[in-house]
Amino acid sequence: MEENKVQHVHTPGYGIYFYVWLALITLTALTATVAGVNFGKLSIVVALIIAAVKSYLVLTEFMHLKFEMRAFRIFVIVAILFFTILIVLLFSDYSFY
Amino acid sequence: MSAENQASVHVHRDDVATKMGMWFFLFSELLLFGGLFLMYSVYRYTHQHDFHIAAEGMNIFLGTANTIILLTSSLTMALAITAMQKGKKILSLSLQIITFLFGLAFLVNKFFEWSAEFREGNYPGSPILTAKPSGQILYYGLYYTMVGLHGVHVIAGMTVIAFMIRFTIKGIITKDNYVKLEAAGLYWHLVDIIWIFLFPLFYLIT
Incomplete structure (x- = not known):
């Protein structure tokens, strides 16, 4: 019974984190580039969608929510x-x- | 019962509850920053033009550099936890130290950024700033409050990581007991997420 209180290792490996990081950097470059394009009122929507996707990646992968x-x-x-x-x-x- | 079995039976730990407690703390941070984001959204809505003008004075290069620094520090933090799970103490320790140094680099960048703003006279209450339209004063007020509060969180996160480095050296954080490091990681990643939103909202207004 006590056993299940001590967490088990998921050992996701190092690789996945590099891919997530690469995606995050790419999205950062994208949001900085897109900011130069004038979408008018949509600019803020595009920026927030990209920020939301980045947050989702951090929450699920880095913060282990998927485990x-x-x-x-x-x-x-x-x-x-x-x-x-x-x-x-x-x-x-x-x-x- | 052998000594080893006893050790595994009488563990006074609840890793799930530890992490849940950390998550609840992070939700309280959502309330703290959430209120500020709400205030930002209303003022940006009512002063769209002034926010646009004021944001043009921001150093996008330093902002982007700091975004990359924080994202990379999140990577090294996540890797430090994986390394500890695999029992690679030295690797985990190195990654924690690198994460700490990235936090320091972020603050150094911030120092240069704010120094430049202050030199231009855009500090709170300055004659130059108070002469500007009210929307721009609001922008700078929100900028210093939100980015400043985030900076305080970076300092807090670095303090926590410094403790984790100490715990790792002393053998308190081990391959089988790394929940402290995970909780520290959760906090550090939250600081990263807040910056993910601050960056486009303050630096990339078109």
């Missing part, structure tokens, strides 16, 4: 969901300001 119990993932989703609600409600107000 953790499902409860961890649910917690994170709920936290992000409530923050999203906060933003949506705020702007539902401000958009008509």
Whole structure:
């Protein structure tokens, strides 16, 4: 019984982290390049989507969320969901300001 | 029962709870920075033109360099945990030290960036800044508050990593007990995620 409280090693290997890092650097270069292009109002959307993809990579790979119990993932989703609600409600107000 | 069996039975540890506690702390950080991001979004919405003008004064090169530094430091932190899981103590120790040094490099960059801003007279409450339109004052206020608070988190993360380096040297963090290092890693990656959002919001406004 005590055994399952001490975590087991997943040993994902070093390789995957280099690929994730490469993806993160590529996305950084992309977001810096795209910033020069004028998408008008869409610019902020593009920047935030790229930032969200980068965060997803960090959360799942670097922060090991994909190896953790499902409860961890649910917690994170709920936290992000409530923050999203906060933003949506705020702007539902401000958009008509 | 042999001594070894006893050792494995009477372990006073709960690694899942340790990590869960760390995650709950990270959610409280979401509230801390979330409030600031909300404030940023409203002021950017109401002062779009001023934010655009003010952001043009930012050093995109240093901002991008710092993004790459932090992303790479996250890589070395993740690798340090894997190395420890595989029992490679020296490799893990080296990677932790490299992560710490990346944090230091980030702060040195920040020092040069802020020094340049101060030299141009864009420090809070300066005559040059207060003469600017209110939207630009708000931009710089948010910039110093949010990037500054993030910088404090980098310093806190470096302090935590310094303790992890000490724990690794003293053999408190081992191949079979590395949850402290994992929790430190979670904090460091959160600092990275916050920067992932700060970078486009303050440096790349078109």
